[in-house]
Amino acid sequence: xxxxxxxxxxxxGLPLLAxxxxxxxxIASKKARNAFVLAILIIEELLVILLAWHxxxxxxxxxxxxxxxxTGAIPTQAAVPxxxxxxxxxxxxxxxxxxxxxxxxxxxYSIAFIKESNAKARYYTLxxxxxxxxxxxxxxxxxxxxxxxxxxLSITSxxxxxxxxxxxxxxxxxxxxxxxxxxxxxxxxxxxxxxxxYDLLNxxxxxxxxxxxxxxxIALVLFVAAFAMKCGAVPxxxxxxxxxxxxxxxxxxxxxxxxxxxxxxxxxxSFTLYGSLMSYQTIGIAIIIFGLxxxxxGVTMALPQKDIKRLMAYHAISQTGYxxxxxxxxxxxxxxxxxxxxxxxxMEGGIFHIINxxxxxxxxxxxxxxxxxxxxxxxxxxxxxxGHTMKFTSIFFMIGALAIAGIPPxxxxxxxxxxxxxxxxxxxxxxxxxxxVSILTLASFIKVFHSAFMGPKLHxxxxxxxxxxxxxxxxxxxxxxxxxxxxxxVNHIVHPAAMALADKMAYIAAVTGGA
Amino acid sequence: xxxxxxxxTVALLIAIGLYAVMFKRNLIKIxxxxxxxxxxxxxxxxTLGYREGGIAPIYTNLPPGVKAPEGMVLxxxxxxxxxxxxxxxxxxxxxxxxxxxxxEHNKSLDSHSxxxxx
Numbered sequence: 001x002x003x004x005x006x007x008x009x010x011x012x013g014l015p016l017l018a019x020x021x022x023x024x025x026x027i028a029s030k031k032a033r034n035a036f037v038l039a040i041l042i043i044e045e046l047l048v049i050l051l052a053w054h055x056x057x058x059x060x061x062x063x064x065x066x067x068x069x070x071t072g073a074i075p076t077q078a079a080v081p082x083x084x085x086x087x088x089x090x091x092x093x094x095x096x097x098x099x100x101x102x103x104x105x106x107x108x109y110s111i112a113f114i115k116e117s118n119a120k121a122r123y124y125t126l127x128x129x130x131x132x133x134x135x136x137x138x139x140x141x142x143x144x145x146x147x148x149x150x151x152x153l154s155i156t157s158x159x160x161x162x163x164x165x166x167x168x169x170x171x172x173x174x175x176x177x178x179x180x181x182x183x184x185x186x187x188x189x190x191x192x193x194x195x196x197x198y199d200l201l202n203x204x205x206x207x208x209x210x211x212x213x214x215x216x217x218i219a220l221v222l223f224v225a226a227f228a229m230k231c232g233a234v235p236x237x238x239x240x241x242x243x244x245x246x247x248x249x250x251x252x253x254x255x256x257x258x259x260x261x262x263x264x265x266x267x268x269x270s271f272t273l274y275g276s277l278m279s280y281q282t283i284g285i286a287i288i289i290f291g292l293x294x295x296x297x298g299v300t301m302a303l304p305q306k307d308i309k310r311l312m313a314y315h316a317i318s319q320t321g322y323x324x325x326x327x328x329x330x331x332x333x334x335x336x337x338x339x340x341x342x343x344x345x346x347m348e349g350g351i352f353h354i355i356n357x358x359x360x361x362x363x364x365x366x367x368x369x370x371x372x373x374x375x376x377x378x379x380x381x382x383x384x385x386x387g388h389t390m391k392f393t394s395i396f397f398m399i400g401a402l403a404i405a406g407i408p409p410x411x412x413x414x415x416x417x418x419x420x421x422x423x424x425x426x427x428x429x430x431x432x433x434x435x436x437v438s439i440l441t442l443a444s445f446i447k448v449f450h451s452a453f454m455g456p457k458l459h460x461x462x463x464x465x466x467x468x469x470x471x472x473x474x475x476x477x478x479x480x481x482x483x484x485x486x487x488x489x490v491n492h493i494v495h496p497a498a499m500a501l502a503d504k505m506a507y508i509a510a511v512t513g514g515a
Numbered sequence: 516x517x518x519x520x521x522x523x524t525v526a527l528l529i530a531i532g533l534y535a536v537m538f539k540r541n542l543i544k545i546x547x548x549x550x551x552x553x554x555x556x557x558x559x560x561x562t563l564g565y566r567e568g569g570i571a572p573i574y575t576n577l578p579p580g581v582k583a584p585e586g587m588v589l590x591x592x593x594x595x596x597x598x599x600x601x602x603x604x605x606x607x608x609x610x611x612x613x614x615x616x617x618x619e620h621n622k623s624l625d626s627h628s629x630x631x632x633x
Contacts, residue, residue: 144595151602155609162613167620174542174613181549181606182536188599189529189556195592196563 003054005070008063008086011047011096012136015040019128026121034111037124041100041107044131048100052093056496060089060510062141085202087141089507090500094351094493095264098358099134101478102257103127106250109366109471112464113250113373114163123163130156130254134261141511143191144201146265147184150230153258154180160254161247172242179229179239183262186226190219204511207273207504216274223269224283230262233324234293237317241301244313245378249369250471252309253362256316260354263320267327271501272508275334284332287324292433295321299440307378308368308448312361315404315444318437319357325434326350326419327501329426334502342422347498348490349418355494356411356482360403363475367397370468371452374461380451387453390463394453396472401449403479405442411479414486521562528555540626542614546607553603560596564589 004010018040026033055061063086064070088096107127114123133153140146154177162173191201193215200206210216225236232240240259244252270283298318305311330347333339370393371386372378387394403410406417416438423430463469482489500507528551535548569588570581581587614624621628 144598148598148602151606155605158609158613162616165616167617170613170616170620174610174617177606177610177613178536178545178549181610182533182552185549185552185556188595189559192556192560192563192592192595195560195595201591 003050005061005063007047007051007054008061008088008139009065009070011044011051012086012132012139014047015044015128015132015135019125019132022125022128023121030116030120033121033124037107037128038111040128041104041131044135045100045104048093048096048135051088052097052493055088055090055093056492060087060500060506062087062510084145085141085204085511086139087204087507087511088139089510090496091264091267091351091498092138092500094355094497095138095261096135097493098260098355099131099138099257101474102253102358102362103131103134105362105366105471105474106253107471108474109253109369109468110248110250111467113369113468114248119163123160126156126159127251127254130160130258134258137261138264141203142201143194143203143206146203147187147191150180150184150187150262150265153261154184154230157243157251157255157258160251161243163248163251164246166246168242169246172239172244172246175239176243179236183226183229186222186229190222190226193219193222202511203268203273204508207275208508208512210274212274220269220274220283223273224266224286227262227266227269228290231259231266232294232317232320233290234297234317234321235290237294237298240317241310241313244316244365245307245309249309249365249372252313252365252369256361256365257358259316259320260323260358263323263354267501270331271334272504275504281332284328284330284334287328287331288430291321291324291326291328292430293321294318294324295437296433299437299444303440303444303447306380308371308380308383308452309365309378311380311444311448312364312368315364315441316357316361318441319353319361319404321437322416322419322434323350323353323357325423325430326353326415329423329430330498330502332426338425339502342425344498344502345418346422346426347501348494349415349422351497351501352415352418352486352490352494353412356403356415356479359475359478359482360400360410360412363396363472363479364400364404366468366472366475367393367400370464370472373464373468375459380448383452383458384455385453385457385459386461388457389461390453392463392469393472394449396469396476397453398449399476399479401442401445403483405445406438407442409480409483411482411486414483414490418490521558521565525555525559525562528552528558542617542624542626545626546610546614549610550603550607553599557596557599557603560592560599564592 025036065084114120133149136149158173158177162169194206198206198209229236295318298314302311302314326346327350330343333343403412406412420431532548532552536545566588572587572590
C-alpha cells in the first residue's frame with residue numbers, strides 16, 4: 001500500500017485548497033470545474049480510505065503540524081505540546097470515511113441537481129469547505145482547532161442552506177446560524193476554562209493531567225450542551241426540521257454527516273477528555289435520556305408531517321437518538337465488569353448506526369431531492385404515481401426506507417439488532433422503546449412510499465438525470481454491502497472504532513509517548 | 516477581590532447575551548446578543564493571559580529589568596482571541612445578511628412574523 005505520513009494533513013488541506021481554486025477554474029470552463037471538483041472528492045475518498053486502512057491495521061496515527069519529525073510523540077516533561085497535533089484513531093478514521101463518502105455522493109448528485117448559474121462555483125466552494133471542516137473536526141487532536149473547524153463547518157453549512165434564498169431557506173439558515181454560533185461559543189468558553197487550569201489545548205495532554213475539579217465539570221456540561229445542540233438531540237432539536245427541509249437535497253445529506261461530526265466531538269469529549277475518574281454513570285444516563293427523548297419525540301413528530309423533507313428531518317432526529325442510546329449505554333457501563341460483555345456491544349451498535357444512518361438517510365434525502373427536482377414540490381399530498389416513470393428513484397427510496405425501518409437484509413437491521421440486544425440487558429424498557437420507535441418509523445415511511453410512488457399516474461415526469469442516479473447508487477451500494485456483510489464490517493471497522501473510544505489510554509499515550 | 520471584576524463582567528456579559536438571544540423577538544437584537552456572548556468569551560480568554568505589570572511577549576523588545584518569560588503576558592490566549600474575533604466578524608456578517616434577506620421576504624424583523632411550523 002502506498003502510505004505517506006503526511007496523509008492526515010493532506011486530507012484536510014486538499015479540500016481547503018481546492019475550494020478556493022474552484023472559482024478560478026470556473027472562469028476557464030464549467031465542465032473543467034465539475035471534473036475538478038469530482039476528482040478532488042474522489043481523491044479525498046481514496047486518501048481517507050488509505051488512512052483508515054492504515055489506522056485499522058496498525059495503530060493511532062499522529063501528525064504534528066510544523067514539527068521536524070511530525071509523527072513522533074511529544075515528551076510531556078520536555079515542552080508544552082503547544083503545536084497543533086492531528087490525531088487519528090479508529091473512531092476518527094471511521095467518521096472520516098462517513099464524511100468523505102457522503103460528500104462524494106452529494107458532489108456527484110449536485111452536478112445535475114443544482115441548476116447551472118453563476119452561483120454554482122460558489123456552491124462547490126462551500127461544499128468543499130464543508131468537507132474540509134468535517135474532516136478537520138474529526139482528525140484534530142487539539143481543542144481550539146476543533147472550535148475553528150466547528151465554525152468553518154457552521155458558516156459553510158449556513159451559506160449552503162440559504163443557497164436558494166427563498167424565505168424558508170433564509171429562516172432555516174438563520175436558526176442554524178444562531179444555534180451553531182451559541183454552541184461554538186460554549187465550546188470556546190469550555191476550552192478557555194480548561195486552558196486556564198492546565199495551560200494546554202491538546203486533548204490527549206489535557207486528559208493526561210485532568211484533575212476533575214469543579215471547573216472541569218462546568219466545562220463538561222458546556223461541551224455536552226453545545227454538541228448536543230449541534231447534533232440535534234431532542235431538547236435542542238427545533239432547528240433541524242427547518243434547516244434540513246429547506247437546504248438543497250445534496251446539502252441535507254451533507255448536513256446529516258455534519259451533525260454526526262458534532263456527535264463524534266460529543267463522544268470524543270465525554271470518553272477521551274473526561275473519563276476514568278469521573279463517574280461515568282451520570283453523564284451516561286444523561287446521554288441515554290437525550291437518546292430516548294430524541295427517538296420518541298422525533299418519530300412522533302414525523303408521523304403527521306406532509307412535507308417529505310420535514311418528515312425525513314424528524315426521522316433524522318429520531319435516528320440520532322439510537323446512536324446516543326447505544327453509546328450512552330456503553331458510557332454508562334464503562335469501567336464495570338459488564339462493559340466487556342454487552343457494554344461494548346451497545347457501543348458497537350451505536351457507532352455502526354452512525355455510518356448506517358449517514359448512508360440511508362443521505363439516500364432518502366437524495367431521493368426526496370429527486371422528487372422535488374421533477375415535481376417542484378415537497379408536499380406529499382401533491383405527489384402520487386411516481387413509481388410508473390421514476391423507477392430507479394422509487395427502488396432507491398424503497399431500499400432507504402427499509403433500511404431505516406430496520407428490515408433485513410439492509411444495514412439498519414444489523415445495527416438496531418445490536419442496540420436492542422445490548423440495551424435489553426441494562427433495562428428492557430430501553431429496548432421496548434427502541435423497537436416501538438422502529439415500528440413507527442416503518443409506518444411513516446410506508447405512508448410516504450404509498451403517497452409518492454404508488455397509485456395512478458398523476459404526473460407526466462421523466463426519470464432524473466444520470467448523475468443524480470449515480471450519486472444515489474453510491475450510497476445504495478454501501479447500504480447493501482453493509483447489510484449483507486454486517487459481520488465483516490463490525491469486526492473490521494466498527495469494533496476498532498468502539499475500542500478506540502473506550503480505550504482512552506492508547507489515545508493519550510500516542511501523543512505523550514508512554515503514559 | 517478587585518481581580519475578580521473581569522470574571523464577574525464575563526459572567527454578566529454572557530448572561531445578558533443569552534437573555535437577548537432567548538427572549539428577544541427582534542432578529543437584530545438576537546444578533547447583538549450573540550455578539551455580546553462572544554465579547555464575554557473573548558474577555559475571558561484575554562483575562563486568563565493577563566499578568567500584572569506584564570509586557571508584550573516579544574523577546575527582542577525586552578525592556579531592561581524585566582525577566583522573560585515571567586514578566587510577560589501569555590501570548591497563547593491572545594492568539595486564540597484574535598482567531599475568535601476574526602471568526603466572529605465572519606459570523607456576524609453572515610447573520611446580518613440572513614436578517615436582510617429575511618426582511619426582504621417578510622417585511623418585518625419580528626421572529627414571530629412567520630407562521631409556526633410543527
